[in-house]
Amino acid sequence: MKFPCQRLHLCGDILVAARGARINLFNVQDGSRLGTWARPSGSKTATAAETEEAKPGDGSSAPAAGEEVEQGPPTKRRKVDESGEAQAMEVEAQDVTAEKQNGQGQNGKKAGKGQTPARIKSAIPETPFVTLLAATKNGSHIVAVTSPDKNLWVLEHDGKGNLRELSSRPMPKRPCAIAVSPDDKTIFSADKFGDVYSLPLIPSPAADHPPAPSAQTDTPTPEPTSDTPATPQPSSPSGTTLTTTTTATDATGHFKSSADPSTVHTKRNLRALRHQALYGSTYQKRAEGPAFEHTLLLGHVSMLTGMALASSQKRDYIITADRDEHVRVSRAPPHAHVIETFCLGHGSFVSSLCVARSAGRPDVLVSAGGDDALYVWRWEEGALCGTADLLSHVRRVDGAAAKIAVTGLHALSRGADGQDVTIFAFCERIQAAFAFALSPSNTLVHTHTTPLPGLPLDAVVLGQGTPDARLLVSIDSSSSDGSAPSGIIQLQAGSDDKTWTASAFALQEQEVEGEGEGEGAADLTAEELQKLLYTTETLRKSDMEEGDEFGGKGPGAAGAADGEAEQQ
Template sequence: MKIPYNRVHVQGQILFAARGGAIHTFSLTDGSHISSWKHPDVDKVAQSIQAINEAKAEAALAAAEADTPATESEGPPAKRQKLEGDSENPSVSAQAEAEASTPATPQSGDKPQAGHVDGRGKKGKGKGKEVVDSGKSRFARVPDRPVVTHLTSTPDGKHLVAITGHDKVIWVFEHDGNGQLKQLSKRTMPKRPSAVAIGPDNQIISGDKFGDVYAIPLIIPEDGSKSAASLSSLPLPSKKAFKPTATPLTVHSKGNRLALLNQIKQAELAAEAQAANSAGPDFELNLLLGHVSMLTALVLGEQQGRRYILTADRDEHIRVSRYIPHAHIIENFCFGHKEFVSEMAIPPSKPDVLISGGGDEDIFVWDWVSGKQLYKSSILSLAREIAPETATVAVSGLYTLLYPSADGPLTYILAICEDIKAIFSWKLNDSNELHCPGIIQLPGKPLSLAISPSTNVDDHSNAAPPTVIAAIDPDADTKAQSLHAFRLTMNNGRLAVDVESSFKDKEVEANEPELTEEDVRGLLYTVESLRKVVTGPDDEAGSEAPHGNAESDVAADNTGEGEE
């Protein structure tokens, strides 16, 4: 199967659609393809897979030739060449080598693959092309497959910001307004970004998997000057060098002395690495605030002339912090979720309202300024209408939509969930309650939505309805396309599909490599994995972080080496 589109974003009459490690632009007018940008690692992955497949074919051919018995016409059997590592059964050795060269399935988690243990108990080290020791020979592994995880743009549409997770890079592109992109910068963050927003002062606000929120300038100043964000920066977390408590005078056995020498050598290497990296990144990077848990969502809000950063994490917390230069000040929390929070949205028509969802069975409505819960509506009950066996839901997208009417625009909330083939919708009324629940069934599992707003917005009575662009993982038997556009209509207050159209991407899809379903799930289905697994009473008691230590805003000391 081909990797589907996994992220879409609309700016004006241009659709930005990410498919794996590439970004494609389409015209919303006629659905035509305009341009493409491709991550440099896309070609590296393709070349590695081709080389490994060729090596596997050669190994299989050699094994077949070695096992072919000689005939009488060929004379006495030739002496079989001894293969290293297996003197009795060379075909088994060749098969083991071929298996060792099988590409590794890319993982969606944050732990790097360095030190991966293969099926034979041997560890390979390295980054990019990982080397695997099969016990008989060494093979290069396939580099991590690049995937664009986030897409957003500036309000004027002149710049596009993208994130690729495998290399922790934030990309900034210049957009000419007609679908042509020009890469301006590539900046590697300390940890893998998990959320992004663009501030009104041309700052990229990025949260990462370790719970930290950073600000970097959208455009790198040519003169190297610092922006206003530097006024709010907190000290970047530093790792303390390991110092052994033992000395050669306090250990006596040969084994302990050897272990001490190894510890001292490791400490020296760590000190050298820390000294080499003491200068930090080569671009302006300002730490604004930190959570003690994985950050999952980030939005920017404004009330009474004051701006705020709203952040959510895996520990069910929603925090409201002030914006630059006072991001270290926590305004309040929104408590009520029992499971992880994965998505948040603030309707433009109701800037004092926050919509949130995640692993709970409900969608929540908040007065985020005061931290008060206003309403909640079950999304699990809607999911069970089309998939009765559904036990839990994992919200993977929340969006706001303005539908034109004679009395002014009506505010709707759209939601999608992992593995549920539908778009759920509610009408947000004047009392900030969710009513008129609706279901739009899809020919596949939705991965991302984008809203193309109504035209002729000055005259709401004559404005055309908005269009929803959906990136879906289509069912294999339906042969549906991955990009769909749905022009909406309203029926008794509920949203429904009026006209469905698609985009002209056959040439784009033809150039995409084939992936297994397991590979696609490992790359694109990552929300449900945020759910905590409770294995016993002790785990249940200790799985929930304490609510609201608002006096401390410094994230936990990120000294672990296993996650990047």
């Protein structure tokens, strides 16, 4: 299955379009292709890299002879749909039956949670593709994030459409939003774990190549003897001994677990202990964090879902949104620890933020997500200016829509003075663009709904602040009737300045026909592509989380958020 253009960005008169694992650059005047950058095929995914780094023989203790050991750390379980989960359970049951027939698994229990058999494949394919795009103001550098390796790439742009790779930095958690600071020197990366990091745009050689550790003798960890006193372990209500997660290093600096076979008795915990012995160095490396230069600026207690930059009175701010309905305004570095205010009022997750700028009045913030409306804020004060209903307009397009998930908000200003501001809203799996006029009193009024020939994925404003400003929208028609190919369309204002019409935006892509969009992209089915591209609705909390007396912050909700963070 061929990738549509899942991400768009604009650098002056050059359109940056990500299709799968490739980034193509086009001249917006004639649609000619100027250059292409492709994610190196040799790049390892995070899982593969971690598995390859953790090999026996690095000083860790080996399992006893005759013991069965899984190859690699316990497989991360992913959230799948009902059909995928049922298939996984069926395969797992077959594996348990096979173990019984071979004399293994005498207790007849299935593998514990987090120990998915290697033969079970994730319902979400590990296909490399570009998830995020950003650029410096002058267009000299383009920043991209690829998945599933979580790499943050910095590409040098010569201004003519040619890209040269400068650096690649694997982030500790999957980024959900990136931005470049106003001075074009720093990258802000917000991840789904709830943290925002700053990284230098151009990393220094010393930071990316830290000095090698001093040589150490690889002395194996001694096996426990019968004289070794057993450390008391906590027990569950049913009396089953549980292993602790405390870890340390021995005299040689190698990973050493606080538990040993004399204190662990269940098959499940013994297997976990063997994994710690084999792959302890990997776990220790994860705890230490990435080796490249990075600074933690701020954090949320919930999954981050969006980020925007704003400025006022010569001071810069970072605005972040999370799954727990919060919009937070923090000062930019070096005072990122200072929380200026909160914009509170959403009843569901917030997935999109947009700072609307117009001449002669302060900027306002527009936010949306899983609620039925758009919210307008005086963000410096945390004051709500008003809301604009969106669900009713969506139902005119799709009568069966009960809820909406906003995937994008874009502010387009027109007119000689730039005060004619229109906010475009796009919803997941809704084939339409919804236009709202921003009034001088900072309220939104719906002006027009434009049908689209496919599902909207991303959009950029071309000619911002000019009378002929227009919106370029990438669409995916793989799930529609196929009357229009997946590509890019443009929305232009009509003669009344209120209606917007959609027309094709021609790009000369024939030169890249036949080139793959990523490893395994050609093997994707339409259903697998849908799971990769449409993930916003998965941010919505379940009924159990909504009813949590702690407001979704209990242990169950935290676990769900962590799982969602890894899935996205």
